[in-house]
Amino acid sequence: MQKRWIIVPIVVLAAVGGLWQISKAKCFQLVGDVVCRVETQRKIVALSFDDGPTPEGVDAILPILAKYDASATFFLIGSRMERFPGSAEKLLAAGHELGNHSYTHQRNLLKPQSFYETEVNRTQALLQTAGSDTRWFRPPFGKRLIGLPLAVERADLLTITWDVEEQPEKFDGNPRAFASDIIARVRPGSIILMHPMYRHNQTARDALPLVLQGLQERGYEVVSVSRLLDAAPD
Ligand SMILES: [Zn+2]
Numbered sequence: 001m002q003k004r005w006i007i008v009p010i011v012v013l014a015a016v017g018g019l020w021q022i023s024k025a026k027c028f029q030l031v032g033d034v035v036c037r038v039e040t041q042r043k044i045v046a047l048s049f050d051d052g053p054t055p056e057g058v059d060a061i062l063p064i065l066a067k068y069d070a071s072a073t074f075f076l077i078g079s080r081m082e083r084f085p086g087s088a089e090k091l092l093a094a095g096h097e098l099g100n101h102s103y104t105h106q107r108n109l110l111k112p113q114s115f116y117e118t119e120v121n122r123t124q125a126l127l128q129t130a131g132s133d134t135r136w137f138r139p140p141f142g143k144r145l146i147g148l149p150l151a152v153e154r155a156d157l158l159t160i161t162w163d164v165e166e167q168p169e170k171f172d173g174n175p176r177a178f179a180s181d182i183i184a185r186v187r188p189g190s191i192i193l194m195h196p197m198y199r200h201n202q203t204a205r206d207a208l209p210l211v212l213q214g215l216q217e218r219g220y221e222v223v224s225v226s227r228l229l230d231a232a233p234d
Pocket of ligand 1: 101141
C-alpha cells in the first residue's frame, strides 16, 4: 500500500513531463498533420517570420527580401493585424505569403475548446479580408496538444513548424554569428524561423541579409512555405 503512494505521483509526473515534451515537439502532434521540413534533394529552403506585423518591421524586411530576390511566409498575429491595418496587405503586395499565428499569441494549452476556435478563426477571417487564402497555421511558441490542432484541422488548415530556429539568446548583438549559426544548420528542405518584427530584435534584422547572402552563396533558393511544399516529392 505504501509503495502505491510513491508510485502514483511518479507516474503522474512522468505523464505530465511526457505531455510537456509532446506539446513542444516540432515534427509530431497528437491530432492532424504537422510539417517541420520537407524531404528533398534540391537546395531549396523556406524562410518564415513569426509575430507582428509591425510597420517598422515590415518596412525594414521588405527591401532586404527584394534585394536578394527571396520570398517568405509571414505568420501574423490577428490582434496585431488589427492594430496595424494595411501591413498584411503590404506584405502580400510585395509577393510574400501570409500564415495564421493565432489572435492573441498565448500558450494554447489547458484552455476551453472555444478559445482555440476563436484564436484560429478570428485571425483566419482577418487574413481573408486582407486578401490571403493561406492554409498555414503556426502555434505560438510551437505549443499545442489536442484542442488547438483540432481547431486547426476544423478550419481546414495545416500546422507548419520549423527545423532551424535563430538563437538570439546566444548571438544577440552579433549579427554575423547569428547568421552563421542559422546557415550552418540549414539543409535541403529546411524551414527557417526568424523573429525580425519587434523593435528589440535588431540583431535578427541585421542578420537577415547575411543569412540570405550565405544561403545564396551555398546555392540555396529561398522561398515561401507554399513553394517549398510544391517542390517536395509526393
Ligand atoms: Zn510567435
